[in-house]
Amino acid sequence: MGASTVWSPLTRGVFTINSTKPRLKSMPLYFSLSLTTSLQQVRRAAAASMSYDKQLAAAKKAAFLAARLCQKVQKSLLQSDVQSKSDKSPVTVADYGSQALVSFILEKEFPSMPFSLVAEEDSEDLRKEETRETLVRIKELVNDTLACNGMNYISPLSEEDVLDAIDRGKSEGGPHGQHWVLDPIDGTKGFMRGDQYAIALALLDEGKVVLGVLACPNLPLTSLTSHDRHISEDKVGCLYSAQVGAGTYVQSLDGSPPTKVHVSATANPEEASIFESFEGAHSSHDLSSLIAKKMGVKAPPVRIDSQAKYGALSRGDGEIYLRFPREGYREKIWDHAAGYMVVAEAGGVVTDAAGNPLDFSSGRYLDLDTGIIVTNQKLMPALSKAVLESLKERASSL
Ligand SMILES: Nc1ncnc2c1ncn2[C@@H]1O[C@H](COP(=O)(O)O)[C@@H](OP(=O)(O)O)[C@H]1O
Ligand SMILES: [Mg+2]
Ligand SMILES: [Mg+2]
Numbered sequence: 001m002g003a004s005t006v007w008s009p010l011t012r013g014v015f016t017i018n019s020t021k022p023r024l025k026s027m028p029l030y031f032s033l034s035l036t037t038s039l040q041q042v043r044r045a046a047a048a049s050m051s052y053d054k055q056l057a058a059a060k061k062a063a064f065l066a067a068r069l070c071q072k073v074q075k076s077l078l079q080s081d082v083q084s085k086s087d088k089s090p091v092t093v094a095d096y097g098s099q100a101l102v103s104f105i106l107e108k109e110f111p112s113m114p115f116s117l118v119a120e121e122d123s124e125d126l127r128k129e130e131t132r133e134t135l136v137r138i139k140e141l142v143n144d145t146l147a148c149n150g151m152n153y154i155s156p157l158s159e160e161d162v163l164d165a166i167d168r169g170k171s172e173g174g175p176h177g178q179h180w181v182l183d184p185i186d187g188t189k190g191f192m193r194g195d196q197y198a199i200a201l202a203l204l205d206e207g208k209v210v211l212g213v214l215a216c217p218n219l220p221l222t223s224l225t226s227h228d229r230h231i232s233e234d235k236v237g238c239l240y241s242a243q244v245g246a247g248t249y250v251q252s253l254d255g256s257p258p259t260k261v262h263v264s265a266t267a268n269p270e271e272a273s274i275f276e277s278f279e280g281a282h283s284s285h286d287l288s289s290l291i292a293k294k295m296g297v298k299a300p301p302v303r304i305d306s307q308a309k310y311g312a313l314s315r316g317d318g319e320i321y322l323r324f325p326r327e328g329y330r331e332k333i334w335d336h337a338a339g340y341m342v343v344a345e346a347g348g349v350v351t352d353a354a355g356n357p358l359d360f361s362s363g364r365y366l367d368l369d370t371g372i373i374v375t376n377q378k379l380m381p382a383l384s385k386a387v388l389e390s391l392k393e394r395a396s397s398l
C-alpha cells in the first residue's frame with residue numbers, strides 16, 4: 001500500500017495522502033502529528049465541497065452598498081475628506097465608511113457565527129478629538145447609504161458603532177477557521193483622482209480563499225481595450241463575484257443578471273497586453289517593460305489603479321498583470337485575495353515571481369518571492385521565463 005490520491009476542488013488538483021507511515025503503538029507522537037495533518041486535509045476537502053452561496057450573497061450585498069457610498073463621496077470629494085495615515089498613505093471618509101458598512105452588514109448577516117475580519121483600516125486616528133467632524137461625516141454617510149438602499153429597518157449607527165465596526169477588521173486571519181478579508185477602497189489614490197478603484201472582499205476558509213467579490217464602480221461594462229468604446233462609453237460599474245469551483249461572474253452595479261467570464265485564450269505574446277499599477281511607486285514600470293520586450297508583447301501597457309486589473313483580466317480585456325513593488329515592501333492579503341479568486345475561477349493563474357502559489361494563510365501579510373504575476377495557462381511558461389531572465393538582468397545591473 002503506498003500513497004493514495006484525492007481530488008480537491010479547493011487546490012484545483014490532486015493531492016497525496018501517504019499511508020505507509022508508522023502506526024500508533026510504535027510512534028505515538030508521529031501518530032498525533034499525522035492525525036493533525038489528516039484532519040487538516042479532511043477539513044480542507046470539506047471546505048472545498050461546501051457551498052458558500054449564502055456568504056457570497058452577503059458579500060455581494062455588502063460590496064454593492066459600499067460601492068454606493070464610495071460613488072457618493074467621489075462625486076464631491078472635499079479636501080477635508082482626505083487624511084494621511086502614519087505610513088503617509090492617504091485614507092478618505094469613503095475608505096472608513098466602506099469598511100464600517102461592510103463590517104456591520106457581514107456581522108448582521110451571520111449572527112450565530114464567529115465573526116473574523118481582516119481589513120485595511122482601523123479607527124485610531126478617528127478617535128482623536130480633532131477628527132470628530134470627520135467621524136460625524138462617516139456616520140452620516142453610512143446611515144444615509146443604509147436608508148437610501150431599502151435598509152431603513154436597521155436603526156441608525158452611533159459614532160461608537162461606526163468606530164467598533166471599523167475595528168472589527170483587526171483580525172490576524174490565519175490558517176484555521178473562516179475570515180473575511182476586506183480592502184474597503186483598493187486604489188485610494190485612483191479614487192481621489194476620479195479614476196479606478198475597487199471594493200475588494202474575500203472569504204478565507206482553513207487558509208484558502210473560497211470566494212471573492214470586486215465592486216469596480218468606474219470600470220466600463222465593455223472591454224477596456226474594445227474598439228467600440230464609443231458605443232457605451234458612459235456605462236460603467238462592474239460587480240465581479242467568484243466562488244471556489246463555481247466560476248467567475250460579472251454584472252452591472254445597476255443590477256443586470258450575472259454573466260460568466262473567462263480569461264483570454266490568447267497564446268501568442270505578440271497579441272497580448274500587460275496591465276500594471278498606474279502608480280510607478282507601487283510596481284516597477286521599467287521591469288515590466290523589460291519583460292514585455294523579452295516576450296515580444298507589442299501593445300503599450302495598460303495602467304490602472306486597484307484590483308480592477310484582476311477584474312478586467314478575468315473577462316479577457318488583457319492577458320497579463322505584473323506587480324513588482326520595491327524591495328522590502330510587504331504585500332497585504334486584502335490587496336490580492338478577492339482579485340486572485342476572480343481570476344483563478346475565470347481560468348487564470350496567479351503566482352509569485354518564482355511560480356509559487358500565493359499563500360493567504362499566514363496572517364495579514366503575503367510572504368512571497370519578489371512580485372506577483374498573473375496570466376492565462378498558455379502564456380504562463382513564456383511569462384515565467386521572461387520574468388526570471390529580467391530579474392536576473394536587473395540584479396546584475398545594480
Ligand atoms: N510602495 C508600494 N508598493 C506596492 N504597493 C503599495 C505601495 N504603497 C501602497 N501600496 C499598495 O498598493 C495598493 C494599490 O494598488 P494599485 O497600485 O494596483 O492601485 C494600495 O492599496 P490601497 O489603495 O487600498 O491603500 C496599497 O496597499
Ligand atoms: Mg490604503
Ligand atoms: Mg489596497
Ligand SMILES: [Mg+2]
Nearest residue numbers: 120183185186
Ligand atoms: Mg485600501
